[in-house]
Amino acid sequence: MAEKNIILSAKDIEVKFRVRKNYLTAIRNVSLDLYEGETFAIVGESGSGKSVFTKTFTGMLESNGRVTNGSIMFHDVDLVQLKSDKDWEGIRGAKISTVFQDPMTSLNPIKTIGSQIVEVIEKHQKISKQEAKEQAISMMARVGIPNAADRFDEYPFQYSGGMRQRIVIAIALSCHPEILICDEPTTALDVTIQAQIIKLIKDLQKELGFTTIYITHDLGVVAKVADRVGVMYGGQIIEYGTVEEIFYDPKHPYTWALLSSLPQLGVKGEDLYYINGTPPSLFNRIIGDSFAPRNPHALKIDFAKEPPFFRVSDTHYAKTWLLDPRAPSLEKPEVIQDLHEKIEKMTGKGGAFYVDEQ
C-alpha cells in the first residue's frame, strides 16, 4: 500500500429491497474507498449485507432491490446511475468481475468449460475465435488446470469442485479486470482446497495487479489474505482498518465478539465463545447502535443514538460510542487481549497470519 490511488469510491450507499408490500433496508449509508492493488476484506455474519453491498458495484442486485441513495465512483463513472445491460457493458465482467461462492452451480452444466471461458473473452475483446481459444487455454493453465488444452472441451461435471472454482476464477480474470470481487469463494470447498484457491487468488493478484474485495465470514481467511478489513453488521460497516489494527487493536464491541469467537482461541475443555442473540431485523428502523441489544457492554446511549465514526488512527475508524471521550473506559475482552501472542503461538511465526508468502 505504498501508493494510495482510490480506484473505487462508494459514498453513503443505501440499498432497499421490496418484499411483498414492505421495504427492508439492507445497506444503511455505507461509504468505502478502495485503493488500487489492495485486498479489502469485508467480514460479518450472514445477513449483515456483505454481498448486497458489493453487488451494487456490478449492478447485480436482485430485481426487487434498489440503490436508493449514494454514489459509487469508478473512473469518473457513477455506477449507481447505470441501469441497463448496455450501460454496464465494458464494466461488469470486464473491469469488475465476481467469483461466487458455489463453483458447483456457477457454471452452465451443459456447456463445455472452454466455451464458457471463450464466451466472456469474445464478449469483451474484439479478437478472433482462434485467439480467444488460445487465450482461454492459457488462462486455464494459469489457474492451474493440468492439460488445459485437453480439458478445454470437457463439461463442468467432469471437473472437481476445486477445479471448477479455478475455472470460475479463470473466467472472472480472463479480461484482466481492475477489481475482482470474491464472494465467499472458498466457503463451499474442502479445507485443503480452500488454501489452494486462496493462494491462487493471491498469486494471480501479484501477477496481474488487480484489486480484490474479499467477502467472507471466516476471520482465518481474512488474516491470510487481507490488507485492510471492514467489519459489517446490520447493513453498515462498523469498523475498518488495516488487518493488524483490526486484529490487534479492535475497538467495536462487535469486532471484539467476532474475534472472540475464533475457534482457534478456544481453550480445550471449555465452551467456545459465541455471540448472543440474532441480528437485527432489517424491516425495522434501527435506532441507535444496531448491535446494542446483543452487546453486553452496551451503553445507554447505544439505544438512543447512532454513533458516528471515531478516528483511531489515519487508517482505523470505528463506529462506537465507546470511543467518545465521555464514555467509561472499557477493556476489550480477555480472550483477545493478547491476541498477538496467542496467534504467534498458534502459527509459530512473527505475528503474521499470512500464509507462506514465498
Added chain:
Amino acid sequence: MINFLKKHMFDKYRLDKDFGKNPEETVSPEEEVAVNEDELFCQAEFDEKKSEIIAAPRYSYWKSVWKTFVGSKMNIAVSILVIFIVAFSFIYPSFSNYDPMDAPYINDASRKYLAPSAEHIFGTDDIGNEVFDVVWEGARNSLIVSLAATAIDMIVGIIVGAIWGFSKKMDKWMIEIYNVISNVPFLLIAMILSYILGNGFGPLIFTMTVTDWIFVAYFIRTQVMIIRDREYNLASKCLGTSTWTMVTKNILPYLISVIMTYISRQVPALISYEVFLSYMGLGLGMQYASLGRTISNYTSYMRGYPHLFWIPVSILAIISISLYIVGQKLADAADPRTHR
C-alpha cells in the same frame, strides 16, 4: 423529558415491541437526546435472554394461509362465486321438478327452441324443456361426479404416491405398472367398464378413477422424491425419525401447495373428462342430466340456436374457471414462501 426518555428509550426491547407499527409513527428520539447525551454514557443492563428474541412476528402456518388468502379481494369474490354456484346447483334442482326421462312439452312446437327471455331465463331446448332446469340439474350431477372422482383420485394417489416415493424397492415395480397402465387406452377400459357396470353415478366415478389415480400417485411420488433427499430430511432421518413421521410431518405439509395446485387442475379436467365420456356415449346414462351430455347434445345447435350451445358451455366454463382460480389461490396461500 428524562422521564419520557427513561420510559421509552431505555427499554432496549423496543425493537420487538414496535414491530409491526409503521416506522414513521414511532417517535424519533434523536433530537431530544442531544441535550442530555452526557448522562447516557453509562453501562446499560444486559439481558441475555431478551437478546435472543427474534425480531420477527410470531408465525402460524394456517393463520398465514388464511391471511394470505383473504388478503386479496379477488380471492374473496371468486370464493363467493364458487360457493354460490355450488350451493345453487345443489339447491335449485330440488325445486325445478325437472326429469330427464320426461318430456312433457315434446308435442308443443311453440315451446321449442325459444331464445332466452324473462319467461324462459335460458330459453328452451329441442323438446321444449327449460334450459335453465336442464343446465342446473346437469351442473349438480357433473359437480358430484367430478368432486367425488377428484377426492378418490387424490386420496388413493397421495397415499400410494407417498409410499411409492419413499420405497426404492416399490419404485422399481410401480414404474413398470405405471408404464403398463398408462399405455392401456383409457377409452378401452372406460367402454368395457361401462358395458359391465352399466351407467350411473357409481360406475362413472369408478370408471373415471380406476386408472387415473396412478397419475396422481406418480406425480406425488416425484414430488416426494424431490423433497425426500433434502438436507433437513436427511438430518431428520439421522436423528431417528420414523418413516411415517417423516412422511406425515416433514413431507406432506410441504406438498400441500403442490397438491392444491394439482387439485385445482384435476377438478376442471375431470369435468372435461365427463363431457368427453358423455360425447362417447359413456356418461351418466339417460336417466341423469349432466353438463357433459347437455353440451355434446347441443353442439349441433351452435349455429341455429346458439343459446343452446353457449349457455351450458358458459356455465361449465364459469364453474371450472372459478374452481380453478380458487384452487390456485389456495395453493399460493398454502406456500409458506408467500407468507410475509
Added chain:
Amino acid sequence: MKKGYVLSRLLRSLISLLIIIVIVFILLFTLIPRDNIFFDDPTFRKLGGKPDEKTNYIYTTWEKLGYLDYVTISDYCVALYGQADPRVEAAIEPGSVESVQFREEYEKNGYTVAEFTNKKLYAFKDIPIAKRLLTWFGNLIQIDTPWAVQDPNNPDLERYIKFGTTPTGGLALIGSGTVHKYLIYTDSIFPFIHQNIITLNLGKSYPTFQGFEVLDVIFQSQGEEVKREVTFETGYTAESAIIFGTLTYKYNPDVMDRNKFVDNYANYQTRKNQPSMVGTSFIMGIIAMVLSYLVGLPMGVAMAKNKDKLVDKLGMIYIIFIIAVPSLAYIYLFRYIGTALFALPSVFTVYGSGDIRSWILPAISLALPSISGLMLWMRRYVVDQMNSDYVKFAKAKGLNKNEIFSKHIFKNAIIPIAHGIPTSLAVCITGAIITEAVYSVGGMGKMLPDSINKYNNSMIVALVFMFAGISVLAVFIGDIILTKVDPRISLSEKAGRS
C-alpha cells in the same frame, strides 16, 4: 450409453408390451360376451330365419376369431373319407356309426358335442386364453419364404427368389411360392424402397371392414381409386389403380385374373386419392405439432421473460381457458370462428386431403391444447433456469439479457422439452377423437371407439399393440435424445433412477 443397458431396457419395454396385450386380451375375451360381436354383422342378421345356418355361422366366426375349436360331423367325415367320397353322404346323417364315433372321440377330448335342429352333430371346445395369446404372438411376425404357399390346385408352382423388375420399371426381388410376388421393390412413392419379406400379422378385421387385414384397413389409402392406363404382364391394357408391389398369391384366380396375370399372383391393393387413416392422422398431427412448438415455445419464453407482466397474464388466461373449457366446446367455437371469419371449410370432406384449406382448421384445433401445455411447461422451465446460479454468474461475466437467454437459459430449458418430442410424434399416430369427429376427418381417432362399439376385437388388440408399442419406443427414443442434448446424462447412469 452401455449396450447392456439398452438391451435390458428394450427387454423391459417388450415385457410391458406383452403385459399390456395380456390385459387387453383378458378384458376383451373374458369380460365381454362373445355373442356381442354379431350385433353389427349384416350377414348374421340375414340368417334370422335359418337356425342351423345361423348356428354354423356363429361357430365358424368364433373359430375364425380364435374363440374356440369347431368341428361339424361333415368336417369329420370328409377328413375320414375324402372330399368327394360317396360314403360321406350317409355318414353325416344322425345316428350313423360315424356319429357315435364322433361323439365319443370329441367328448373324450373335452369338446362339447351338440346337435343342429336337423339332429346332425357338431362339437366345439373353448380355446384357453393363454393358448390364444400364444397363437397371437406366434403369428405376429410373418416371414415370407418360397415355401409359404401350399396350393393343392397348383402343384407345379415354382419355388424361387430372383432379381427382376416390376411392370412399372422398378428394381425388385421377385419370389415364387412366396405369399408376395415382389419381396423387395422400388418405386417413386415414399419411402421408395419397400419390402414384403417380414410383415406383421395382427389378424383379420371383423365385423367391421370384414375380411381385411387390420393393418391394411388403417394403412391403405382411402377414397376413390386413382386409375391410369396400365399394361399388364400378359400385354392386356386397361384402366386400373393397381399397385404392382402389393401383388399376393391368389388361390382361385378367375378368368379376369388370367387375362391380366401370367401367374397366380393376382391379389393386389389399389391406389386411392385420399391418404390412409394413419397417414391422415399423422399429417394432421405433424402440422399441429409443428404449429404448437412454433407458437408454444416462444410464448412460454416470452411469459417467463415478462413474468407477472401483461404477456404472462394474457398467456395464463389462455392456459386457464384451455384447462377449464372442455375441448368439445372450444373446438366447435374455433370451427365457428374459422368458418365465419375466414371462410374455411367446416368439414374436411368438402375439399378433401388435396386442398390445404381442409387441414387448417383441424390442425389448429388440435394444436390449441398442446400450445397451452407447451407454454405452461416452457414458462416453468425457463423460470427455473432464470433463478439458477450459473445465470447469475453469466450476468456477472457481463453477458446481456439476450445473450444469457440464447446461450444459456434456452439450451437448458429445452432439454425436458426435447425429451417429450418423440412422444408428441407418437401421439400424432393415435389420432384425435374429438377433432377428427367434429371435422369429419377420416383418421385414426374414430378407430378405437368404433372398434370397441362394434366389438371388432382383433382391431382393438392391433390398435392397442400399435399405440403401446409406438409409445414405449417413443419414450425410449426420448431418453436417447436426452443423452445427446444433456452431457450429464448417460443412459446407464439413469437406469437406477428412471
